[in-house]
Amino acid sequence: MADDYLIEVDDCIKRYGGVVALKGVSLRVRKGSVHGLLGENGAGKSTLVKIIAGIVQATSGTMRFNGEEIVDADVKAMEEKGVFLVTQEPMIVEPMTVADNLMLGRWPARSGFVRDRHMMALATSFLEEANLDPRRLASTLSVVEKRKLNILRALHSGGKLIILDEPTTALTMADKHQLFTFMKQLRAQSVSFLFISHYNEEILEICDEVSVLRDGQMIGQGQVVSHLDSSALSEMVIGRDVHLFKRVTDEAKGDVVWTLRDVRASGLSVDRLDIRKGEIIGFAGLPGSGAKELGRAIYGLMPSARGFLDESGVAHALPRDPAEALRTGIAFLSEDRLRDGIIAIQSIAENMTLSSLPAVSRFGWVSRSAERQLVEKFWRLFAVKAASHAAPLGSLSGGNQQKVLLSRLVATEPRLVILNEPTRGIDVGVKEEVHRLVDDLSHRGVSVIIITSDIEEMLRIVDRVALFVDGRISAIEPAHGLTKEDVFEMAYSASDRSVSASHQPLH
Numbered sequence: 001m002a003d004d005y006l007i008e009v010d011d012c013i014k015r016y017g018g019v020v021a022l023k024g025v026s027l028r029v030r031k032g033s034v035h036g037l038l039g040e041n042g043a044g045k046s047t048l049v050k051i052i053a054g055i056v057q058a059t060s061g062t063m064r065f066n067g068e069e070i071v072d073a074d075v076k077a078m079e080e081k082g083v084f085l086v087t088q089e090p091m092i093v094e095p096m097t098v099a100d101n102l103m104l105g106r107w108p109a110r111s112g113f114v115r116d117r118h119m120m121a122l123a124t125s126f127l128e129e130a131n132l133d134p135r136r137l138a139s140t141l142s143v144v145e146k147r148k149l150n151i152l153r154a155l156h157s158g159g160k161l162i163i164l165d166e167p168t169t170a171l172t173m174a175d176k177h178q179l180f181t182f183m184k185q186l187r188a189q190s191v192s193f194l195f196i197s198h199y200n201e202e203i204l205e206i207c208d209e210v211s212v213l214r215d216g217q218m219i220g221q222g223q224v225v226s227h228l229d230s231s232a233l234s235e236m237v238i239g240r241d242v243h244l245f246k247r248v249t250d251e252a253k254g255d256v257v258w259t260l261r262d263v264r265a266s267g268l269s270v271d272r273l274d275i276r277k278g279e280i281i282g283f284a285g286l287p288g289s290g291a292k293e294l295g296r297a298i299y300g301l302m303p304s305a306r307g308f309l310d311e312s313g314v315a316h317a318l319p320r321d322p323a324e325a326l327r328t329g330i331a332f333l334s335e336d337r338l339r340d341g342i343i344a345i346q347s348i349a350e351n352m353t354l355s356s357l358p359a360v361s362r363f364g365w366v367s368r369s370a371e372r373q374l375v376e377k378f379w380r381l382f383a384v385k386a387a388s389h390a391a392p393l394g395s396l397s398g399g400n401q402q403k404v405l406l407s408r409l410v411a412t413e414p415r416l417v418i419l420n421e422p423t424r425g426i427d428v429g430v431k432e433e434v435h436r437l438v439d440d441l442s443h444r445g446v447s448v449i450i451i452t453s454d455i456e457e458m459l460r461i462v463d464r465v466a467l468f469v470d471g472r473i474s475a476i477e478p479a480h481g482l483t484k485e486d487v488f489e490m491a492y493s494a495s496d497r498s499v500s501a502s503h504q505p506l507h
């Protein structure tokens with residue numbers, strides 16, 4: 001029945017200049033449900049939720065909220081009705097308390113000043129269930145606590161439909177579990193969620209219904225999740241089941257090319273690590289264990305780190321900064337593409353060739369034809385979806401931005417690559433292509449370090465896993481035959497902590 005639905009979008013079309021992002025899309029979200037929104041990179045998911053949240057106006061189409069027709073509503077109007085979009089970037093003011101953040105924009109002020117006590121009382125009742133102390137400084141919150149605070153702020157402002165765009169980005173497994181439990185509690189109180197994710201397991205775990213966009217069209221609306229499995233979801237998203245890539249480990253390994261020696265930094269102490277030519281090695285460990293930190297140190301992102309990175313037996317100090325690392329043949333993919341990676345106003349072509357200017361320049365001039373060749377090669381390889389090479393990177397969908405960053409990295413023709421969360425935001429089909437690309441790089445002699453929170457993904461693609469505990473490498477094991485559970489066990493038995501391994505996070 002129509003009054004079962006909180007939101008009803010009909011025949012929605014959205015054009016961005018020549019690009020038709022949505023081609024007559026309809027969507028219905030039930031009251032008190034978690035509704036998944038799936039689709040390939042660039043399928044139109046973010047565009048659709050931005051229209052629902054009033055951030056972007058549709059070119060044509062109709063929308064009803066709680067039965068009421070919505071016309072020309074902006075963000076403020078939609079928030080007043082109870083629709084909130086919670087993005088990956090937590091809108092948190094770090095130097096303020098949790099309570100202040102909760103009240104942001106809605107402070108119960110009289111004659112211009114804030115009544116602290118009243119505010120705290122209001123916040124406390126709201127926060128109690130979420131286990132958040134209102135007096136804590138927001139800067140001390142974990143990523144998941146910040147995301148919870150964002151959701152609470154939406155609720156506090158009267159949120160009835162909360163839209164989460166890839167909310168599990170950067171969350172450990174334990175964090176995800178906590179977030180999902182929180183969402184289920186809120187659903188029981190009739191809050192609805194619209195949930196964008198590229199992870200089939202997440203959709204199957206948390207969603208009641210799912211809708212799938214493909215190339216701007218709705219190809220499955222309101223499918224009941226309990227009737228579906230992972231391959232059915234992949235088939236809806238990319239039109240076929242996904243064949244999971246599994247690296248065939250070459251037993252006759254290459255020579256050791258890279259040797260890390262005597263690396264010391266605050267919280268990091270690695271005596272020696274040998275990496276072979278064409279080897280793919282995974283760094284795994286609990287947050288703060290040193291896995292991510294060593295990756296950053298190798299790329300010159302930890303200026304305080306001391307130590308050596310020898311290449312083919314020739315001693316070299318660790319690079320002092322990324323420019324020196326690049327000159328040494330080292331490339332790095334940041335886990336935070338918005339902060340470190342993209343230059344949103346520059347074109348796709350410029351972003352792709354940014355780190356490889358020597359390859360496309362002659363006597364200091366950028367050769368446009370060399371640039372074009374390089375861009376075309378990667379454009380095809382990654383099936384980048386955008387209007388043209390000249391489009392600003394900021395106008396691309398998140399997953400397509402990630403593809404451009406990967407292109408940029410490969411274009412530097414590196415000899416050692418450090419990949420931090422390489423498939424973040426990338427759809428199920430392209431994810432497997434990225435795995436094949438990394439495998440291919442290794443067959444061309446490039447050594448690769450992978451750091452990912454998805455341990456299953458790591459085990460399918462690496463030759464060995466280096467396990468980090470308390471800033472040291474506690475074990476190095478061949479990936480072949482290891483399970484995700486083994487890696488968790490190793491993380492804990494090595495650190496001698498009496499915590500149940502299966503409930504704790506790894507990177």
Ligand SMILES: Nc1ncnc2c1ncn2[C@@H]1O[C@H](COP(=O)(O)OP(=O)(O)OP(=O)(O)O)[C@@H](O)[C@H]1O
Binds near residue numbers: 047
């Ligand atoms: N501001 C914009 N200007 C021009 N084109 C845009 C703009 N925003 C989105 N697009 C285009 O609209 C299409 C849909 O993008 P959208 O961000 O909605 O995809 P998505 O499904 O969210 O993808 P992803 O999974 O990669 O985040 C893409 O082709 C994108 O390049």
